[in-house]
Amino acid sequence: RINGARLWAALMELAQIGATAKGGVKRLALTDLDQQGRDLVVGWGRAAGMSVTVDQIGNVFMRRDGRNNALPPIMTGSHIDTQPTGGKFDGNYGVLAGLEVVRTLNDLKIQTEAPIEVAFWTNEEGSRFVPVMMGSGVFCGAFSLETAYAARDTEGKSVGEELARIGYKGEQVPGQHPIGAYFEAHIEQGPVLEDADKVIGVVPAVMGLSWYDCVVTGMEAHAGPTPMGLRKDALQVSTRIMQEVVAIANRYPPYGRGTVGMVQLFPNSRNVIPGEVKFSIDLRNVSEALLNTMHEEMLAFVERTRRDSGLAISVERVSYYPPCPFHPDCVGAVRKATAALGYSTMDVVSGAGHDAIYAARLAPAGMIFVPCKDGISHNEIEDAKSEHLEAGCNVLLHAMLERAGV
Amino acid sequence: RINGARLWAALMELAQIGATAKGGVKRLALTDLDQQGRDLVVGWGRAAGMSVTVDQIGNVFMRRDGRNNALPPIMTGSHIDTQPTGGKFDGNYGVLAGLEVVRTLNDLKIQTEAPIEVAFWTNEEGSRFVPVMMGSGVFCGAFSLETAYAARDTEGKSVGEELARIGYKGEQVPGQHPIGAYFEAHIEQGPVLEDADKVIGVVPAVMGLSWYDCVVTGMEAHAGPTPMGLRKDALQVSTRIMQEVVAIANRYPPYGRGTVGMVQLFPNSRNVIPGEVKFSIDLRNVSEALLNTMHEEMLAFVERTRRDSGLAISVERVSYYPPCPFHPDCVGAVRKATAALGYSTMDVVSGAGHDAIYAARLAPAGMIFVPCKDGISHNEIEDAKSEHLEAGCNVLLHAMLERAGV
Numbered sequence: 001r002i003n004g005a006r007l008w009a010a011l012m013e014l015a016q017i018g019a020t021a022k023g024g025v026k027r028l029a030l031t032d033l034d035q036q037g038r039d040l041v042v043g044w045g046r047a048a049g050m051s052v053t054v055d056q057i058g059n060v061f062m063r064r065d066g067r068n069n070a071l072p073p074i075m076t077g078s079h080i081d082t083q084p085t086g087g088k089f090d091g092n093y094g095v096l097a098g099l100e101v102v103r104t105l106n107d108l109k110i111q112t113e114a115p116i117e118v119a120f121w122t123n124e125e126g127s128r129f130v131p132v133m134m135g136s137g138v139f140c141g142a143f144s145l146e147t148a149y150a151a152r153d154t155e156g157k158s159v160g161e162e163l164a165r166i167g168y169k170g171e172q173v174p175g176q177h178p179i180g181a182y183f184e185a186h187i188e189q190g191p192v193l194e195d196a197d198k199v200i201g202v203v204p205a206v207m208g209l210s211w212y213d214c215v216v217t218g219m220e221a222h223a224g225p226t227p228m229g230l231r232k233d234a235l236q237v238s239t240r241i242m243q244e245v246v247a248i249a250n251r252y253p254p255y256g257r258g259t260v261g262m263v264q265l266f267p268n269s270r271n272v273i274p275g276e277v278k279f280s281i282d283l284r285n286v287s288e289a290l291l292n293t294m295h296e297e298m299l300a301f302v303e304r305t306r307r308d309s310g311l312a313i314s315v316e317r318v319s320y321y322p323p324c325p326f327h328p329d330c331v332g333a334v335r336k337a338t339a340a341l342g343y344s345t346m347d348v349v350s351g352a353g354h355d356a357i358y359a360a361r362l363a364p365a366g367m368i369f370v371p372c373k374d375g376i377s378h379n380e381i382e383d384a385k386s387e388h389l390e391a392g393c394n395v396l397l398h399a400m401l402e403r404a405g406v
Numbered sequence: 407r408i409n410g411a412r413l414w415a416a417l418m419e420l421a422q423i424g425a426t427a428k429g430g431v432k433r434l435a436l437t438d439l440d441q442q443g444r445d446l447v448v449g450w451g452r453a454a455g456m457s458v459t460v461d462q463i464g465n466v467f468m469r470r471d472g473r474n475n476a477l478p479p480i481m482t483g484s485h486i487d488t489q490p491t492g493g494k495f496d497g498n499y500g501v502l503a504g505l506e507v508v509r510t511l512n513d514l515k516i517q518t519e520a521p522i523e524v525a526f527w528t529n530e531e532g533s534r535f536v537p538v539m540m541g542s543g544v545f546c547g548a549f550s551l552e553t554a555y556a557a558r559d560t561e562g563k564s565v566g567e568e569l570a571r572i573g574y575k576g577e578q579v580p581g582q583h584p585i586g587a588y589f590e591a592h593i594e595q596g597p598v599l600e601d602a603d604k605v606i607g608v609v610p611a612v613m614g615l616s617w618y619d620c621v622v623t624g625m626e627a628h629a630g631p632t633p634m635g636l637r638k639d640a641l642q643v644s645t646r647i648m649q650e651v652v653a654i655a656n657r658y659p660p661y662g663r664g665t666v667g668m669v670q671l672f673p674n675s676r677n678v679i680p681g682e683v684k685f686s687i688d689l690r691n692v693s694e695a696l697l698n699t700m701h702e703e704m705l706a707f708v709e710r711t712r713r714d715s716g717l718a719i720s721v722e723r724v725s726y727y728p729p730c731p732f733h734p735d736c737v738g739a740v741r742k743a744t745a746a747l748g749y750s751t752m753d754v755v756s757g758a759g760h761d762a763i764y765a766a767r768l769a770p771a772g773m774i775f776v777p778c779k780d781g782i783s784h785n786e787i788e789d790a791k792s793e794h795l796e797a798g799c800n801v802l803l804h805a806m807l808e809r810a811g812v
């Protein structure tokens with residue numbers, strides 16, 4: 001069994017870096033704070049006897065040798081970047097749970113057959129740079145290193161520049177790093193486990209996701225003298241699409257999701273009719289067919305709105321991954337470990353994307369969910385119970401040992 | 407008759423300060439660029455033999471003595487601050503037309519009975535700081551100097567600090583400056599004159615305006631795992647109100663106006679359900695009764711939306727002035743001058759607020775409109791014809807001479 005208090009202490013220490021007044025964490029990918037967080041975790045990894053490799057997209061792999069180092073490592077990990085209003089657990093838990101597994105193996109002087117690795121992947125959150133889950137995406141070849149390097153934040157800074165600046169542009173070619181199996185422990189980020197009063201969520205699949213940038217172009221003009229009938233109000237036309245995004249998701253329950261999370265107006269002045277509105281669209285479903293239907297309905301609605309309004313509207317897909325069912329061997333290992341440890345459990349489909357879905361393209365993968373308070377994440381008040389985090393980490397330990405061999 | 411070429415040259419020179427790539431001007435109130443613009447105009451005023459007074463809110467009065475300096479001055483003016491996407495003419499025309507009137511009187515060695523003054527008022531646009539028409543508003547006592555000083559831009563800088571910083575926090579107590587009559591020449595900022603192919607708009611009245619800040623508070627949560635039915639999506643609720651603002655205006659034609667020009671989301675991340683949305687509401691009408699009805703309907707809709715959605719919604723009125731009919735003497739002087747000069751003309755209700763409505767609380771006031779291209783202003787492509795600007799300035803000269811006496 002792992003040391004729950006030590007795991008909790010590591011989580012709290014890492015959460016100091018970028019700590020917000022409301023008790024959350026703001027540590028956006030590839031900022032100075034991300035660098036500090038990375039340095040701290042790498043230091044802990046080295047202190048636990050692990051060797052460290054960084055690849056060209058800044059993914060970090062910390063390795064504990066096995067008896068047979070020719071075997072591909074059994075890997076676990078997640079990310080340490082956060083949302084602008086992020087919490088202490090999203091991502092960070094998966095990385096530090098991996099560290100705690102290694103510390104426990106050290107304490108117990110257990111040598112595994114295959115090596116064990118703890119990874120953290122660059123820019124999982126996708127809030128400073130798109131595509132989301134960038135590091136694991138490049139690693140598995142979902143998109144190219146060049147695409148990732150060229151991504152820019154709203155200030156125009158690129159991933160390539162920022163990686164170099166914080167000293168995490170490594171040498172290793174992404175993906176040239178074998179994986180035997182991949183496990184990721186994570187807070188659920190939804191309300192299902194808490195509602196059902198279960199400790200461990202076994203994750204059969206992750207919903208597919210489709211992200212878009214939509215730009216509506218009207219004509220900025222004075223809010224006073226311009227008669228209503230002569231306006232080309234980009235915001236008014238945008239609100240119809242914003243409402244339809246939610247309506248589409250509501251037509252495909254229970255797993256349909258539709259969100260407009262980001263909006264920018266131009267020129268954004270209270271007595272100017274908005275001339276241009278740019279906003280994001282996030283559509284999800286666990287069924288690929290339904291996600292495609294949602295995509296088609298959204299495009300058809302935009303087309304109709306373009307015709308009805310006479311305004312120019314562009315929609316560009318900026319991220320996409322299909323729903324990802326996990327490997328029966330890894331799902332089975334998690335289920336078995338949970339049963340052996342006697343924790344209450346249920347299956348939970350993940351609504352959030354995770355690095356595990358990209359790792360799953362290269363190796364058998366599985367995930368372990370633990371409850372978080374009120375199902376809330378991507379919020380500074382995100383919270384989780386120490387005993388639940390400990391339970392998830394015990395399941396991780398047992399599942400990894402089963403796959404690595406002792 | 408005034409010198410149209412000289413007027414045009416002055417407009418083009420002032421438009422260099424804050425010139426944008428698209429041919430517009432961005433010279434927000436109390437910025438370094440505003441300071442440069444003020445210095446240029448004050449320099450021109452001094453060179454034309456005028457004395458200069460600055461009051462505590464930064465309004466600038468440039469005075470040409472009359473034969474009888476005990477008489478209150480016949481004043482004209484406008485503003486030189488611009489929108490973020492402003493043009494070369496809005497405001498600037500009224501100030502430089504006043505300067506051109508004085509230059510012409512100098513050329514023709516005409517001495518007036520009453521003094522002549524050219525004013526420019528601080529922060530007319532209201533886009534960096536609210537309330538709008540701040541300088542003239544403080545001058546006429548619509549709100550206090552303290553209120554104005556305390557107004558802050560989105561970066562937290564206050565009017566008081568910024569006035570001092572650019573060196574335009576004067577000594578004179580606002581309002582302690584007599585006015586005999588006030589005229590303001592301005593581009594129409596709407597399409598009416600151009601449509602009717604008329605050169606001079608006589609302005610019987612200005613629409614009343616009501617501005618609000620609306621804040622909808624939901625709960626930010628992850629866009630993936632949070633089921634649609636459990637969301638408190640502040641943006642979705644906001645879009646209903648945004649649409650209603652336009653619907654209300656459409657119910658009260660032809661002078662009803664409703665605009666949402668400014669929107670800010672929190673946290674504004676594409677995979678976070680918006681937890682808070684702040685947006686502006688701008689309602690206008692030329693009838694005070696209808697403007698009140700629009701106000702009441704908006705509040706009632708917000709109340710209903712609050713009940714239906716269960717989200718917290720606050721609405722705060724941040725600016726208000728009632729419709730302003732101008733003084734028959736000044737409207738008559740403009741009408742008479744236009745007829746004497748032989749320009750085509752019609753009456754045009756102003757949809758935009760102007761410093762003249764606040765001056766009208768202290769003295770008889772009137773306005774002169776000239777056409778602008780496609781009725782567009784608050785846009786970098788705002789444009790006006792030199793011959794129209796010249797015609798408006800001639801009307802201004804004659805109307806002022808009638809009131810000042812020769």
Ligand SMILES: NC(=O)NCCC(=O)O
Pocket residue numbers: 090124125126132133189351352353354628629630677
């Ligand atoms: N787990 C997580 O928050 N991932 C970010 C990508 C997403 O929006 O699902």
Ligand SMILES: NC(=O)NCCC(=O)O
Pocket residue numbers: 222223224271496530531532538539595757758759760
């Ligand atoms: N003339 C003008 O643009 N005034 C600004 C105040 C308003 O929005 O009407």
